Amino acid sequence: xxxxxxxxQNAPMRDYTTLKLGGPADWLAFPRSGEEIAGLFREARxxxxxxxxxxxxxxxxxxxxxxxxxxxxxxxxxRGIHTEGRRMTVRAGTMLSAAAAEAAExxxxxxxxxxxxxxxAGGGVCMNAxxxxxxxxxxxxxxxxxxxxxxxxxxxxxxxxxxxxxxxxAGRGITVTExxxxxxxxxxxxxxxxxxxxxxxxxxxxxxxxxxxGSTFKRPEGYFAAALIDQCGLKGYVEGGAQVSAKHAGxxxxxxxxxxxxxxxxRHVARVVEERTGVRLEPEIRVxxxxxxx
Ligand SMILES: Cc1cc2nc3c(=O)[nH]c(=O)nc-3n(C[C@H](O)[C@H](O)[C@H](O)COP(=O)(O)OP(=O)(O)OC[C@H]3O[C@@H](n4cnc5c(N)ncnc54)[C@H](O)[C@@H]3O)c2cc1C
Numbered sequence: 315x316x317x318x319x320x321x322x323q324n325a326p327m328r329d330y331t332t333l334k335l336g337g338p339a340d341w342l343a344f345p346r347s348g349e350e351i352a353g354l355f356r357e358a359r360x361x362x363x364x365x366x367x368x369x370x371x372x373x374x375x376x377x378x379x380x381x382x383x384x385x386x387x388x389x390x391x392x393r394g395i396h397t398e399g400r401r402m403t404v405r406a407g408t409m410l411s412a413a414a415a416e417a418a419e420x421x422x423x424x425x426x427x428x429x430x431x432x433x434x435a436g437g438g439v440c441m442n443a444x445x446x447x448x449x450x451x452x453x454x455x456x457x458x459x460x461x462x463x464x465x466x467x468x469x470x471x472x473x474x475x476x477x478x479x480x481x482x483x484a485g486r487g488i489t490v491t492e493x494x495x496x497x498x499x500x501x502x503x504x505x506x507x508x509x510x511x512x513x514x515x516x517x518x519x520x521x522x523x524x525x526x527x528g529s530t531f532k533r534p535e536g537y538f539a540a541a542l543i544d545q546c547g548l549k550g551y552v553e554g555g556a557q558v559s560a561k562h563a564g565x566x567x568x569x570x571x572x573x574x575x576x577x578x579x580x581r582h583v584a585r586v587v588e589e590r591t592g593v594r595l596e597p598e599i600r601v602x603x604x605x606x607x608x
Contacts, residue, residue, distance in 0.1 A: 336374075
C-alpha cells in the first residue's frame with residue numbers, strides 16, 4: 315500500500331508531536347509535492363480510509379489509541395523559500411522560524427512575530443498563528459493548496475477568512491501547499507534584533523524545555539487563560555504525568571504521561587476555572603485520534 319510514497323506504517327504519533335504524546339497512526343506519509351498529496355488522497359479514497367493532515371505537530375494532542383487511516387505530514391519534504399521584491403512565497407512545510415530568518419536575511423520586516431512559533435507555514439495559516447501583536451493574517455496575501463478531491467485551489471486573504479486562531483482552511487478541508495507573504499523593507503540588523511528580543515521574552519516566560527503544544531486554551535474574550543488558571547491556584551497542578559506549567563499557567567505540559575492524563579488535566583482545569591470564575595476555556599490545541607478503552 316502507498317508503495318510510491320515515503321510512508322511509515324504504525325507510526326507512533328508521540329514522535330511527530332511536540333507534546334510527545336499519542337499512539338500509532340495506521341499510516342504516516344511524508345509527501346514531496348502537491349501531486350503526491352493528490353495521489354495519496356486517491357489511494358486513501360479507494361480504500362475508504364480517513365485522511366488527516368498535519369504539519370510539525372506543535373498544536374496537536376494525539377490520543378493514546380492512535381489515528382486510524384492515513385496521516386499526511388506536510389513537513390520536511392515540502393520546504394523551500396522564494397522571494398521576489400517584498401513578496402515571499404514558501405512551501406507549506408517550511409518552518410516559520412526559517413521563513414522569518416530568511417526574511418531578515420533579505421531585509422524584509424513583518425515576520426519577526428513568527429520566528430519563535432515552532433510550526434510550519436501551512437499549520438500557521440490554518441491556525442492563524444500569532445504572537446506579540448503580530449499574526450499570520452496581517453502578512454499572508456494568499457495560499458495555494460488542494461481541496462479534498464485533490465484539485466488545486468488558490469485562496470486570497472479574504473477567502474482564507476482569518477479569525478482568532480482559525481481560518482477557512484480546516485472547515486473547507488484544504489491542504490495548504492504554499493503560502494505567500496507581503497513584507498516590508500527594513501534593515502536586517504534591526505529585524506534580527508527585534509526577533510532576538512521577542513525570543514528572549516518567550517524563553518523567559520514559557521517552559522520551552524518541556525513537552526507542550528504552546529497555549530493549551532484560547533484567550534477568552536476580555537481575559538487571559540493563564541491569569542485565570544493561576545488565579546484558581548492551578549499553576550503547577552499535576553494530574554498523572556501531565557502538569558500545568560509552574561512557569562506559565564497557560565501551558566499544560568507532558569512529563570512522561572499519557573494523552574489521557576493530559577485530557578484529564580485539560581478537563582480539570584477548564585472545570586475549576588468555570589466554577590470559580592464563570593469563564594469557559596476552549597481548547598486552542600487540536601485533538602486527533604482515538605482514546606483507549608478505560
Ligand atoms: C513552545 C510552543 C510555543 C508556541 N507558541 C505559539 C504562539 O506564540 N502563537 C501561536 O499561535 N501558536 C503557538 N504555538 C502553537 C503552534 O506552534 C502553532 O499553532 C503552529 O501554527 C502550528 O503549526 P504546525 O505546523 O505545528 O501545525 P500542526 O500542529 O501540525 O497542526 C495544527 C493544525 O493545522 C492543520 N495543518 C497543519 N499543516 C497544514 C497544511 N499544510 N494544510 C492544511 N492544514 C494544516 C492541522 O490539520 C491542524 O488542524 C506554540 C507551540 C509550542 C509547542
